[in-house]
């Protein structure tokens with residue numbers, strides 16, 4: 001296969017959610033010494049149609065928002081991209097390119113709801129973020145440790161019960177105590193959480209659904225300025241387009 | 250309500266039920282159920298289950314089939330729940346249907362004030378409504394979440410409201426073992442001590458399975474407290490197929506059955522004979538968006554099949570209610586609720602949670618929808634009454650009296666029966682257009698609003714012994730102090 005063919009196949013197979021094929025194509029591309037950035041963004045020859053990973057995810061996001069794609073399809077596409085990214089990340093890092101951003105997510109202590117959080121994770125991974133998912137029933141200590149160890153740009157608290165919503169504030173207090181609060185953006189969400197509640201709990205932001213969460217995360221790293229460099233900024237802009245197909249009114 | 254002759258709808262043939270039963274036992278033996286609770290795991294291991302304590306996310310318990318069948322056989326086929334007012338005692342099981350209001354929503358909604366966070370005042374209002382209408386037999390549990398009360402002591406306010414504003418049976422809190430214990434203590438004050446309460450069970454508590462195949466710590470903490478106090482338990486696998494079970498209904502029924510039987514087995518090992526209800530809350534996810542969907546045709550079929558399984562095991566059955574994903578009490582709300590009410594009643598469901606007031610996939614309790622649901626419950630009750638085929642039912646004398654081309658308004662048979670012959674709607678409007686318009690052109694929602702306001706206006710608190718009331722107040726005040734002190738120290 002030529003590099004152009006590989007880029008097109010990566011696009012097609014990511015949209016189709018073919019996890020193994022996308023991983024193999026990535027390996028093949030690396031064997032041909034293709035630029036990992038091209039594989040991520042699709043390279044120069046835009047007139048050749050859909051190419052590369054992020055444009056594929058952009059298309060997946062668009063199809064999801066207009067109702068053509070279903071959750072399992074989105075999940076498989078995100079997985080396909082994740083497989084490729086595992087191979088590409090070290091090379092991107094070596095080139096001095098950072099990923100779009102790193103996010104720690106978890107459902108707060110006492111709470112086991114995770115369907116909503118997992119959808120957010122898929123969307124954020126689709127947007128090129130590295131998501132570290134701590135799972136459910138996550139204690140404040142565990143959140144603090146994960147922030148310490150991974151130094152994410154954003155930490156997200158998911159809460160679904162009025163009895164566990166106060167943990168959002170408790171987590172933030174613990175981050176403060178550990179001297180980490182100003183090093184990380186905090187967002188919160190979950191069915192009963194409102195923008196108002198998130199605000200009075202001391203978060204930096206709230207989002208009502210998965211697309212909005214990815215947009216919010218993007219906003220955080222964008223406004224921070226510290227994270228993305230070079231070509232990745234374009235990628236973020238592209239992803240933002242994808243996420244903003246349906247803006248909340 | 251108790252309707253001895255009501256027909257039950259068998260959706261699946263017997264072979265189908267047997268297939269699900271067989272597969273269930275295989276799932277219990279081969280895949281097992283996880284219990285995030287050391288004590289529960291100890292008990293199950295001692296009873297002969299095979300346990301993997303290092304399993305992720307929680308210890309995995311595999312059940313020998315003999316144990317499951319033996320233990321569920323110890324649970325009563327039907328049992329009585331005792332109310333503060335003996336006239337409101339109810340039987341769970343058999344041909345009886347007990348209705349309870351919506352459970353869980355953090356928000357409320359009405360036509361005047363729109364959607365907002367629920368408060369203790371709303372909580373008290375919904376308990377009063379549940380007390381006021383005879384169609385509701387159990388005053389409920391979390392009729393809405395009283396967000397204006399502090400988290401740690403809220404259960405005391407809720408239980409106090411249930412015990413004082415209503416004299417029907419009710420539901421216990423399951424947020425923690427400590428809360429559950431407070432509920433038992435408060436009920437014991439009203440029912441004459443813990444021993445007496447154990448003999449006259451008064452509250453039913455909702456233990457949800459964290460499907461797939463996982464029991465959560467605090468649910469199990471609560472389960473232990475109530476089982477030991479011999480208060481009935483409602484073991485409900487909470488399944489939105491596609492997310493929490495396979496997209497196939499057959500597999501979902503197998504999973505639900507395995508989870509329910511595993512939980513019921515545990516209750517019987519803790520305290521043999523503890524009254525339990527086989528619960529089902531099985532709908533499907535919207536596979537496009539991932540959101541929960543209610544009132545779906547699949548959930549209707551699954552409800553009927555679930556009830557058949559409970560009947561096979563000779564256990565009381567919970568399922569259904571006025572479920573919907575709609576955000577307002579509109580057409581969607583009521584067609585989805587109807588889609589759920591039909592199978593609920595055709596299945597002869599013994600305990601119907603969310604029978605009135607459920608809106609927005611359980612995120613809102615609606616005042617207007619409460620009344621609309623009551624209308625449906627009333628109609629279902631009449632529907633289940635059957636068709637009388639005695640002399641009066643066949644009305645031969647009316648044929649003798651009214652000849653061809655005549656009309657029956659004045660027949661002697663009509664005059665004997667006209668007032669209660671047919672169901673009289675609570676809300677439905679049957680006037681002609683002009684009359685409807687002259688009377689204000691009210692929509693169903695507007696009429697429903699008038700009704701709930703009237704019910705609240707006319708609500709009268711059931712009498713309560715002054716000494717008992719004082720003891721309740723004293724307990725609540727003391728516990729609030731203790732809990733607040735403990736919080737402050739923390």
Ligand code: B12
Pocket residue numbers: 110111112113114115116117119120155156157158159160161162163187188189190191192206207208209210211213352353354355394423455456457458459460465467468487488489493538539540541609610611612
């Ligand atoms: C499914 C479900 C469960 C499942 C969860 C399975 C799972 N693996 O997640 C199970 C059965 C385990 C469960 C258990 C319980 N549940 Co529940 N559950 C629900 C239900 C029906 C749907 C939630 C859901 O998954 N929605 C689908 C997703 C896709 O949508 P979403 O939740 O809105 O998520 C979006 C946003 O919120 C946002 N988002 C989510 N997380 C985050 C995080 C961040 C950082 C951001 C920015 C955004 C964000 O993006 C998501 C994607 O678009 C809700 C009711 C409801 N309609 O929400 C009740 C509900 C939340 N549960 C409730 C209750 C009471 C319980 C139980 C206590 C019941 C019981 N007695 O056993 C237990 C508690 C268990 C525990 N310790 O946590 C109540 C809460 C009420 C209250 N007052 O707090 C609700 C409202 C239902 C009700 N009326 O009773 N539940």
